Structure formats: structure tokens, C-alpha cells
Amino acid sequence: MHPVTKALLWIGGALIVIGLLWPVIGRFVGRLPGDIVVDKPNVKAYFPIVTCLVISVVGSLILFLIQHFRK
Secondary structure: OOHHHHHHHHHHHHHHHHHHHHHHHOOOOOOOOOOEEEEOOOOEEEEOHHHHHHHHHHHHHHHHHHHHHHO
16 A cells, blocks of 8 residues: 555544544643633633643654554
């Protein structure tokens, strides 16, 4: 099987799993301590700093594990 086809199948599978788990994940993602919310009368801004860090660490860990066990 071509490597691009394999990668697309993995990405599609991951998106399906994330979509199925989103009701559970959505309760926590975006509401972590450290996320900045500015709520003024004319402006509402949201800066998910800690959420981005957590997603980055989890993604890096998953990619590391995939690479480690592939050898």
C-alpha cells in the first residue's frame, strides 16, 4: 500500500475517533485554568494558551510513541 494512502487512512480514523469522543473531550478542552478570557461589553476575546500547550504535549507524545514502536 502506498505510504500516502496509509497516512490518509490513519488521519481519517483519528478524526472519526475524535469526532465520536468530542462530547466528552469538549467538556474539558477550552476551559482549562490558564486560558485567558476577555469579556467586555463590546469585545469578547478568548486565548486558549494552556489548552494549546496540552494539545501540543499530547500530540507530541502520541507521535513519539508511534515512531518508537514502529522500529
